[in-house]
Structure formats: structure tokens, C-alpha cells
Amino acid sequence: MIDFHSHILPRMDDGSQSIEESVALLRLLAEQGIKKVVATPHFYADDESVEAFLKRRKATYEKLKQAYSSDLPALVLGAEVRYYQGISRMEDLKALCIEGTNLLLLEMPTSRWTDYTLREFQELCCRGNLQIILAHVERYLGMQSRAVRDQLEQSDILMQVNADLFASVASRRKALKLLGEQRIHLIGSDCHGLTYRPPQIGKAIRYIRKKFGEEFLEAFAEFEENLLDHKA
């Protein structure tokens, strides 16, 4: 299995704050059954240029690599890009895709989207050179109108949910139902640290295995691998 959403790079954002913490998180993820981790630090266009972000990401990744051992999951670089007005016209957006792919992890507003936001989002989806993954959709999909939800579900946009959705008793049933109906496509730990938002993806895997069986999980893992192998 692949963890598609994590704040695992040390001191890159509000996630891991040291190399030691990153290594411990990676070890936890390995124990939970994760073979590959997509590092998706926050990218806020208001705070930083793409160039500066990529430079920082490269530096922190190289430091972490020096502490790497073979028992840890492989790391793939990406970003969690927050929506902002003007994003559809951003030229260097492609550089923020998961490395080697055209997959862009996009965090949309956690409120009912305005007509402007919807128009801009549609323009972004129409750019043609991007495959959008909506980050932790459980935070905002339910706030949208029925028409918008239907439109999103009928599109080729990928829906990522956080593993906590499966771990929590309150939301587990719904999460499993959505997964079974292929209305959600990817799972991420969205882990931030050992004490603040630690990874719970192992729990999610256990409940998915219990409900759908090993074959389902294998097919799910294969789908994830194929996505990353699909070169941009």
C-alpha cells in the first residue's frame, strides 16, 4: 500500500520537526504495511514561490535521505497545494505534481464553494495536463450542493480520504461503504508527527481487509502503484 498524503519531511511545514521524528514516522508506516510514502508538504502560494518551495523540499529530502535505511518505505516527492484565486492560471503548477506524474494533490476550501471557486476549479480541471486528487475530501465534499457532488463523482477526479476516517468508529461504516462503491480512490495517513496526528493507516488497512478481503486490498494497492507508474 502507498500512503498518498503525509507531512513526513522534517521541518518543511507543521509536520515532522526533526530527522529523527521523520525516521520514526517512516518506521511506524512500514510497520503498518506501507511500502511507499508520498511526501506532501503544504504549499501556500501566498507565502512562497514554487521555486523556493522546491529548493527547500530538495534540501530537507536530501538531509532525510542521509538517515535512511533499507527497512523504511520508499519516498516519493509531492505537495499538498492549497487552492487560491488564480490557481488555474498558475504556470509552474506542474512542478508541484507528484514526481514523475501529472497527479496534483489539491486542498480545496472547507466551506461551500462559491460560483467563482467552482468556475476556477473547472478551469483547472480542463487544463488537460493535470490529474487532480482532491485531498481529504471528507472535510469539504459534504458541504457542496448535490449537483456539485454528482458532477465531481462523475468526473475523473480522484478522491483521497484520510485513514482516520476508517479508524474512527463514527465514520468507519460510511468510509467502507464509499470505498466499496469506488466513490473514494486513495487513502493517506496525513500524518504530522509522533504525538500530533500520528499515522493510523494500519488501522484503516485492517478494517478494509476485514470487510473486503485480501484480494480487494491487493487490487487497491495495484491501482495505487499504476497511478505512480503512469509517467506524465
Ligand SMILES: [Fe+2]
Ligand atoms: Fe495534509
